[in-house]
Amino acid sequence: xxxxxxxxxxxxxxxxxxxxxxxxxxxxxxxxxxxxxxxxxxxxxxxxxxxxxxxxxxxxxxxxxxxxxxxxxxxxxxxxxxxxxxxxxxxxxxxxxxxxxxxxxxxxxxxxxxxxxxxxxxxxxxxxxxxxxxxxxxxxxxxxxxxxxxxxxxxxxxxxxxxxxxxxxxxxxxxxxxxxxxxxxxxxxxxxxxxxxxxxxxxxxxxxxxxxxxxxxxxxxxxxxxxxxxxxxxxxxxxxxxxxxxxxxxxxxxxxxxxxxxxxxxxxxxxxxxxxxxxxxxxxxxxxxxxxxxxxxxxxxxxxxxxxxxxxxxxxxxxxxxxxxxxxxxxxxxxxxxxxxxxxxxxxxxxxxxxxxxxxxxxxxxxxxxxxxxxxxxxxxxxxxxxxxxxxxxxxxxxxxxxxxxxxxxxxxxxxxxxxxxxxxxxxxxxxxxxxxxxxxxxxxxxxxxxxxxxxxxxxxxxxxxxxxxxxxxxxxxxxxxxxxxxxxxxxx
Amino acid sequence: xxxxxxxxxxxxxxxxxxxxxxxxxxxxxxxxxxxxxxxxxxxxxxxxxxxxxxxxxxxxxxxxxxxxxxxxxxxxxxxxxxxxxxxxxxxxxxxxxxxxxxxxxxxxxxxxxxxxxxxxxxxxxxxxxxxxxxxxxxxxxxxxxxxxxxxxxxxxxxxxxxxxxxxxxxxxxxxxxxxxxxxxxxxxxxxxxxxxxxxxxxxxxxxxxxxxxxxxxxxxxxxxxxxxxxxxxxxxxxxxxxxxxxxxxxxxxxxxxxxxxxxxxxxxxxxxxxxxxxxxxxxxxxxxxxxxxxxxxxxxxxxxxxxxxxxxxxxxxxxxxxxxxxxxxxxxxxxxxxxxxxxxxxxxxxxxxxxxxxxxxxxxxxxxxxxxxxxxxxxxxxxxxxxxxxxxxxxxxxxxxxxxxxxxxxxxxxxxxxxxxxxxxxxxxxxxxxxx
Numbered sequence: 001x002x003x004x005x006x007x008x009x010x011x012x013x014x015x016x017x018x019x020x021x022x023x024x025x026x027x028x029x030x031x032x033x034x035x036x037x038x039x040x041x042x043x044x045x046x047x048x049x050x051x052x053x054x055x056x057x058x059x060x061x062x063x064x065x066x067x068x069x070x071x072x073x074x075x076x077x078x079x080x081x082x083x084x085x086x087x088x089x090x091x092x093x094x095x096x097x098x099x100x101x102x103x104x105x106x107x108x109x110x111x112x113x114x115x116x117x118x119x120x121x122x123x124x125x126x127x128x129x130x131x132x133x134x135x136x137x138x139x140x141x142x143x144x145x146x147x148x149x150x151x152x153x154x155x156x157x158x159x160x161x162x163x164x165x166x167x168x169x170x171x172x173x174x175x176x177x178x179x180x181x182x183x184x185x186x187x188x189x190x191x192x193x194x195x196x197x198x199x200x201x202x203x204x205x206x207x208x209x210x211x212x213x214x215x216x217x218x219x220x221x222x223x224x225x226x227x228x229x230x231x232x233x234x235x236x237x238x239x240x241x242x243x244x245x246x247x248x249x250x251x252x253x254x255x256x257x258x259x260x261x262x263x264x265x266x267x268x269x270x271x272x273x274x275x276x277x278x279x280x281x282x283x284x285x286x287x288x289x290x291x292x293x294x295x296x297x298x299x300x301x302x303x304x305x306x307x308x309x310x311x312x313x314x315x316x317x318x319x320x321x322x323x324x325x326x327x328x329x330x331x332x333x334x335x336x337x338x339x340x341x342x343x344x345x346x347x348x349x350x351x352x353x354x355x356x357x358x359x360x361x362x363x364x365x366x367x368x369x370x371x372x373x374x375x376x377x378x379x380x381x382x383x384x385x386x387x388x389x390x391x392x393x394x395x396x397x398x399x400x401x402x403x404x405x406x407x408x409x410x411x412x413x414x415x416x417x418x419x420x421x422x423x424x425x426x427x428x429x430x431x432x433x434x435x436x437x438x439x440x441x442x443x444x445x446x447x448x449x450x451x452x453x454x455x456x457x458x459x460x461x462x463x464x465x466x467x468x469x470x471x472x473x474x475x476x477x478x479x480x481x482x483x484x485x486x487x488x489x490x491x492x493x
Numbered sequence: 494x495x496x497x498x499x500x501x502x503x504x505x506x507x508x509x510x511x512x513x514x515x516x517x518x519x520x521x522x523x524x525x526x527x528x529x530x531x532x533x534x535x536x537x538x539x540x541x542x543x544x545x546x547x548x549x550x551x552x553x554x555x556x557x558x559x560x561x562x563x564x565x566x567x568x569x570x571x572x573x574x575x576x577x578x579x580x581x582x583x584x585x586x587x588x589x590x591x592x593x594x595x596x597x598x599x600x601x602x603x604x605x606x607x608x609x610x611x612x613x614x615x616x617x618x619x620x621x622x623x624x625x626x627x628x629x630x631x632x633x634x635x636x637x638x639x640x641x642x643x644x645x646x647x648x649x650x651x652x653x654x655x656x657x658x659x660x661x662x663x664x665x666x667x668x669x670x671x672x673x674x675x676x677x678x679x680x681x682x683x684x685x686x687x688x689x690x691x692x693x694x695x696x697x698x699x700x701x702x703x704x705x706x707x708x709x710x711x712x713x714x715x716x717x718x719x720x721x722x723x724x725x726x727x728x729x730x731x732x733x734x735x736x737x738x739x740x741x742x743x744x745x746x747x748x749x750x751x752x753x754x755x756x757x758x759x760x761x762x763x764x765x766x767x768x769x770x771x772x773x774x775x776x777x778x779x780x781x782x783x784x785x786x787x788x789x790x791x792x793x794x795x796x797x798x799x800x801x802x803x804x805x806x807x808x809x810x811x812x813x814x815x816x817x818x819x820x821x822x823x824x825x826x827x828x829x830x831x832x833x834x835x836x837x838x839x840x841x842x843x844x845x846x847x848x849x850x851x852x853x854x855x856x857x858x859x860x861x862x863x864x865x866x867x868x869x870x871x872x873x874x875x876x877x878x879x880x881x882x883x884x885x886x887x888x889x890x891x892x893x894x895x896x897x898x899x900x901x902x903x904x905x906x907x908x909x910x911x912x913x914x915x916x917x918x919x920x921x922x923x924x925x926x927x928x929x
Contacts, residue, residue: 042736049735049822053763053782056824060781060872067874098537099606107693203695205777 065209068105072215075103080222089230092223093125101127104215105206106199108179110134111187111223112141113195114152121145121195133178140176152186152194157217159183160208181208185220189228197223266334273330276323283323287316318455325457329440332464339382339468346376346411346418349383353390354409357398364403373412379489381469389462393422393485396458400426400448400483417471417488428479437475438463462487527721527927528614529860530554531893533599535607539570543578546610553893557614559583561621561715564591564702565897566608568693571700573707579610580705587612588623590713591702592660592690595870596877598863598896600885603870603877605693611860611895618720620652625703625713634667637712638674645716646678654679655721658862658925659687661712663699663900666800667746668917669813671712672903676915679716685915686725686925687714687903688864694871696776699900722859722928726840727904729796729866729921730833733785733821735763740786743816748784748808751820755806759784763822772802780868783920785823786814796823798868798901798919811901812917825920827876830869834880834922838887841924861888862925863896869922870898884924 082095093111101109108128112121120142126134141148147169151158160181163170173182179200187195197220290313292298294306301309331337350370361368379386397407405425412419429437433444441456443449466473466487477483532550536542551559562583566575571593579589597607615621624644629637645657657679661671668689675685690699701708717723738759742750751759760771764778771778776799785794797810814820841861863884870877884894902918 046736050763050765052734053822053824054765057764057778057781064874071875102605205774 065211069211069215071103072105072211075100076215076219079219083222083226084229086226087230087233089227089234090124092226092230096125096127098127101199104199104219105212106183106201108177108198108200108202110137110177110198111195112148112198113187113193114145114149115193121148124195137176144172144176148184148196151184151196152188155186155188157183157185157213157220159213159216161210161213178202180204181206183208183213183216185213185216187220187224187227189224189231191228192231194224196220269330269333272326273334276327276330279323280320280327283316283320287313287320290316322455322457325455325461329457329461329464332461332468337385337468339385341380341382343378344381344383344386345378346420347372349386349390350409350411353387353394356391357394360398361407364398364401364405366398366401366403367406369406369408371408371410376411376413376418377491379418380492381489385465389465389487390422392458392462396485397422397424397426397483399452400424400446402426405482413491414488417490419486419488421484421486423482423484425482428481429475429477429483430479431477434475434477438473527616527619527860528554528557528858529893530557530612530614531599531860531895532610532612533597533601533604533607535604537569537606539572539575539608540578542566542570542608543575543610544582546608547579547582547612550610550612554612554614559587559612560615561613561623562587562589562591563611563613563715563895564589564608565594565597565895566591566702567595567597567604567606568593568700569606570608571707573705575608576702576705576707583612589702589704590623590660590715592688592713592897593692593700593702594897594899595691595694595867596898598865598881598894598898600894603881609895611893619717620649620719622646622648622716622718623703623713624716625701625706625708625711627708627711629662629665629671629710629712634665634670635674638671638676639678640674641671641712641714642675642678645714649716649718652718653720654683654716654718656717656723656925657683657685657714658717659685659712659714659903660701661687661689661901661903662701662710663689663691664696665689665710666809666811667813668811668901668903669746672915672917675714682905683915684723684725684905685903686862686864686923687915688897688899688923689901689903691867691898691900694867696900724841724843724926724928725904725924726837726842726926727902727918727921727923728833728837728840729793729825729918730829730831730836731783731785731794731796731823731825731920732829733794734824735822737787737819737821740814740816740818740820743814746810746813747803748810748814749805750807756808757802757806759822760802768802768804768806775799775802777871780871780920781825783823783868784808784810784814785821787819787821794821794823795916796918796920811919825872827873830872831876831880831883834883835887837922837924838884841926842887859888859926859928860893860895862927863894864899864902864904864923864925865896866902866918866920866922867898867900868920880922888926 079096079100082097083092086092086095096109098107098109101107109125110123110127110129111125112123114120115122121138123134123138126137129137160170160183163173173184174180177198177200179202181203182198182200184199185197187197197216199216290309293301294309294313328337350372354368354370358368360366394407394409401407401424407425408421408423410421410423427446427448429444433442436442437444438459440460442460443454443456463473466489469489471487471489473485473487475483475485530550530553532546532548532553534542534545534549536545562579564576564579576589580587583589595605597604597609599607599609622645624641624647626632626637626641626644632640641659657675659671659675661668665671672685672687676683679685690701692699698709701711701713703711703713738751740748740751741753742748748756750756757768757771760775760778760782761767763782764771766774779799783796783798785796788795795812797812797814800809800811802808861884865880869880873880881894885892888894902921902923903915904918904921904923905915
């Protein structure tokens with residue numbers, strides 16, 4: 001019984017243990033599934049983490065590129081602004097800041113321009129290199145000049161992208177410029193020396209992108225443009241300087257020539273003056289003896305001889321007249337003329353001189369009109385000289401005005417001067433003669449002048465007189481219609 | 494050494510002339526313990542840059558008596574003539590420490606090319622000592638750390654020590670061991686903040702400045718004592734990603750195996766790249782995706798950049814790792830980076846003891862050192878200035894800021910189990926807020 005009870009209870013225990021075991025196993029199984037689930041999700045999470053990291057790394061890379069580009073663009077803009085406002089070629093490379101270049105991603109930069117005369121590349125700018133490094137680069141670049149000259153010829157930028165690693169060229173450039181990556185871009189101003197811009201970095205982590213190439217190309221274009229502008233400016237500036245220099249030289253030459261002319265003119269005046277004096281004495285004798293002969297004080301003369309003597313007398317008078325005119329001109333020119341300065345009334349002078357020619361006018365039936373401003377002021381002048389001006393001009397007018405013509409004398413004030421115009425309805429003066437009219441011994445070539453004798457000194461003399469009074473004299477004319485001679489005299493006090 | 498004797502002599506005299514300021518014709522003793530003036534120059538010529546920065550710093554410190562100069566410069570200015578000019582401009586009597594950097598951080602902005610000089614004028618309550626250790630490779634980082642610690646302690650026997658600031662060669666293999674050596678001498682939980690010098694992201698050479706010398710393979714340090722108030726915040730902002738893994742075989746700064754497989758597999762798997770490709774790019778990749786090591790008792794993952802990958806697939810790191818630790822691959826974003834800046838800033842502000850008020854201006858006088866990882870500079874790029882804006886806003890616009898980008902930072906993680914043991918870090922921003 002007891003045994004049976006024991007067995008029974010054992011069985012119960014076993015059964016319940018079995019049940020508990022079964023339950024436990026079930027729980028373990030459940031836990032196991034849970035653990036499996038968790039592990040799985042952890043693995044999944046880890047996979048997700050991997051995805052996140054990979055995405056993130058891409059994102060960072062993009063961001064880095066973007067940042068680099070933005071910084072580079074800012075730097076480029078800054079550089080462009082400075083470069084484009086620089087007008088001296090050698091200043092262009094000095095204004096480029098190393099900080100801006102670093103923002104472009106390069107700590108080393110070098111610029112060389114080809115000097116066709118010296119047949120070599122000359123450095124213009126260097127950044128990130130020491131003095132002896134620069135000296136070392138120069139000959140090496142010139143040794144391989146063909147590479148760079150070719151670059152200038154093709155005008156294409158090349159960089160670590162276009163030159164594959166482990167090639168001789170890449171190694172060479174890396175070695176010469178002591179960099180790991182680089183961009184070389186040609187500088188191509190339209191005229192003059194061309195060259196190239198080298199930019200590089202030692203940084204192993206940097207890879208050159210297409211964007212870097214583009215930025216450097218833009219920069220080197222900017223530099224090229226700036227050099228071009230600077231050269232143009234320099235050229236213009238130099239031309240202007242040369243022009244100014246030339247003007248200066250010419251002015252000096254002219255001044256010298258003018259001085260020379262003045263000297264010659266003075267010598268001429270002196271010469272004329274002395275010759276005239278010397279001429280006057282024998283002329284006086286000739287005239288004296290001629291007079292004695294004409295008056296037959298030395299005996300009767302045949303009519304023919306008398307006629308000839310009359311001619312001698314007349315020609316001598318003409319000569320004396322001419323010599324006097326010349327002497328007057330010389331005197332006025334040299335400032336030795338004696339001028340009796342008095343206040344003169346133009347009305348009186350004009351009416352006096354008009355009277356003198358009135359007979360001639362009547363003979364040719366020429367109408368003489370005077371038109372004088374009523375309140376014309378008095379002028380300070382030598383009476384004889386002033387009369388001479390009027391006589392001369394009126395004489396000419398009568399001489400060249402045909403019958404039934406008209407002569408007008410006008411006088412009026414105009415801006416501090418008195419202007420006198422003497423107009424005729426004569427044959428006029430050809431335009432090319434107008435400018436030479438007042439020159440000594442000049443005579444207009446026309447039929448009247450061929451008939452009537454004259455010295456060619458009259459107009460020259462009155463020009464000298466008017467100019468001695470600080471006035472001006474000029475002539476206007478229309479051929480066949482008439483001429484107007486005008487002169488001014490300053491109004492004083 | 495010359496300076497050290499000078500320092501002890503001053504200690505004996507007990508600072509006869511405490512810093513004073515003049516207000517309304519009445520001489521008032523200044524309550525601040527540290528007065529500073531920062532000068533910045535972006536001149537390209539080292540001599541001109543030194544002169545300008547010193548002149549500006551001197552104006553900012555109101556020509557007070559200067560006790561110490563801290564100098565950070567970009568690589569292009571890192572040369573002996575820079576240090577000589579600074580030395581001469583300061584009349585040859587002021588100790589100088591500093592280092593080179595990828596960029597200079599200052600109130601005026603982040604400068605890729607530049608020089609920042611901070612001149613300090615200290616009250617009689619603040620003591621300091623500077624020291625330098627050379628030839629670290631030859632001596633091993635551990636014993637170099639010990640040597641630096643001993644030199645710094647010289648003359649500090651009876652004075653309360655507050656803080657040590659260290660600048661070290663940024664390309665040193667065993668950054669962690671230098672810290673261990675220092676801690677052996679200064680104490681395990683002694684507050685230590687440091688920056689590893691950087692270069693212009695080429696990882697070729699970094700420079701340390703010590704008086705008139707420009708050094709490599711060296712470390713320089715300042716030990717502060719007496720009554721210096723400071724707060725410190727350090728954060729990286731990188732987040733763990735993927736499943737946790739275990740370092741199964743490592744030694745010092747080399748990880749051989751992770752989960753029983755060659756360590757490089759973690760990068761091969763996540764980035765889907767082969768060994769050769771990774772070997773070429775690992776430096777940049779690990780800046781974006783460093784390894785995070787979980788430390789028991791610390792709240793943060795300690796980050797490690799990878800210097801190189803060996804052909805057998807082992808990873809050589811910038812700092813040490815512990816065999817058996819759990820590690821994760823870490824990922825950072827600009828946003829998480831800037832969030833870390835905000836957090837570090839709050840920490841640095843919080844720990845500062847009772848701030849001292851400048852009675853003339855009725856405002857808190859303090860200044861901030863920023864040791865910012867170049868990895869963050871690389872990640873933030875154009876937004877680096879945004880980080881600076883956050884810092885400026887956090888500390889107040891007028892608070893002087895001086896800083897540099899580092900190849901490694903040394904500072905305590907925020908500790909729970911014990912007070913602030915310093916670690917070698919990567920990828921962090923460390924802010925040291927010193928109350929004047």
